[in-house]
Amino acid sequence: MEEVYKTLEYIKKYAKEYTRPVTNILYKVTTRFLERLKRARRTIFIVAFLTPFLLSLVLVYGLPSALSVLMSFTDMDLRFELDWSNPLYKNYYIILGMKDPRVPVVTYVTALYVGVTILINAGFSLVLGILTTYCIRNETIATTLRLLWFLPRISPVVIYALLWQWFADPRVGPLTILSKWIGLGEVSWILDKPYSQILMIIVNGYVGASWGMVIYASAVRTIPLEILYAARVDGASDFKVITKIIIPLLKWPLLFVTAWQTLSLLGSYVQILTIWNGFAYVSGVEVWSLFSYHSAFAAYKFGYSAALAMIIVIVSLVLLAVYFKVFGFRRMLEPSRIEV
């Protein structure tokens, strides 16, 4: 770069009188180009750094999203041909018009699943988050307890499924034996309806609780200690401190966790798939996403399943839009700011 400039200066200085107009133009053009390049280097740098990321976004998110919109208007099956349905909106008509008798059942199960599990994931985790930071002061004990709560989340999902299958085993499972003791009789927690649904909620509750717990715990730590001390000096009990000071301060984290967990529950089905798989529908635990998965990979009706997936995506996007409106973009990403 420097050398180029030097040469240019040199040429300009010692150019013969009659070549001066040409060298002047040459000089101007070259310097301008170099300036441009200098400014463009920043852009080139940014583009180069972002390219792998953008490519990956397009490959696994962008392209498939566009494709599934198309697929949802087709009767695609195992032949994988984009033959349009007749009429075009047939799949949506079947789903939204409840022409498929399974759709209302699945809708009910999904509502039950999301509605009740969110109480654990956002509500009970709030209790956990506060108790493991404010009430259990011994850091070692608190960390150990939090680690234990994290176990379901970090262990591979297949192992987690196996553990529950053993826990609810009809012969040796402690859950079955306990339910016999309390007089429920011979019930299969996997297959019999109200019990399987309870189990589905518990199974996913354990996975979801730890995430909320961590968010709440870090939020509690940002509460200025003076406030808590002041309350204690004024004679508030621990219970009062929690209900009158900490929980009101955790309003935003609570909304944040509820918002994200609702979205994540709407889309989650792996635990149910690994525990119930083929028995999900008869056991009353077939949630919407799983229904969509089964329509694609068990019944091979790819067009129909894409339409099913689109419905849940639209619901999620509407929810997300509402959240953006309520929170604003920043708050949607930063859970733990406490406003005192």
Added chain:
Amino acid sequence: MRRQDTSIRGLVLRARIRKIIGAIIVYSIVCIPLIPIVMMYGWLVVQAFSAKPVTWLIPKDVIGGLKNNWRFLFGPIMKGGTVLYEDFWRLFYNTLLLSLGTTGLVVSITSFAGYAISRFEFRGRDPLLKTVVILHSIPGVLFLIALMYLLNVLGLYGKGLWTLLTVTLLKGCLEAPMYTWMLKGFFDAVPWELEWAALVDGCGRFKAWRKVVLPLIFPGIAAVSIFAFLSGWGEYLLVYTYITRAEYYTLSVALSDLTFEFLYIDYGMLAAFSLFYMLPAVVFFIATQKYLMRLRVIAYKG
């Protein structure tokens, strides 16, 4: 004098009783729901060394358990007379390939993108961030269905090793946005002045990134690598959905398959298999829980 004394003593006593009751309530709220979890993971350990089904965590027939349960490490996995899986280590290497590939891909994508997003104001930055958040909230089953079509069109479905490599690529790309977000936080924490100093001293941008910033965010890269590795290690859906030949299964799909075959029959073997499969996760987790607790990733799907 005396009366005051006793009353103070009474107050102290009452306060102490209150404290104890409070502690009991607190610990029972946190710990009682943990009982099933502790039981399950405890069972996993006990059952892995017992030949007979275990209910209340009391080992039964440890010698037989040692003999029977861990046979899968040394030979084919059989049911009756049929061979289900030729070689356990084959599954192990497949899993390793998947998780190491995912890690490499995620780290290379995120360390570039995280830096660019953290350091530069460019047109389209905010929309990009928003897109990442939106993509993250879209139920994953949508992508799974459409990717099935793509794989078929490209002729990559059910093609053994190629499919496994494709799954690795997909897994890495699927994880990338979330970890870019995470690593951006680490880049944000590096003070600008260090880079300025490097730039003033004649470093190019790339060199400044490579020699100054990257070493500083090593903890971040380590955390991302470990999470990506564990996520690849536990991956189930992509392999289960796209890989058709048993030689290219990973441990997770093999285990779910074996669970289906051996449930109620051979818990010992299943537990031993799971225990072995879970070891890396536990080791990494204990080593890094400090990071984990501090993480503020956008919502985790699960």
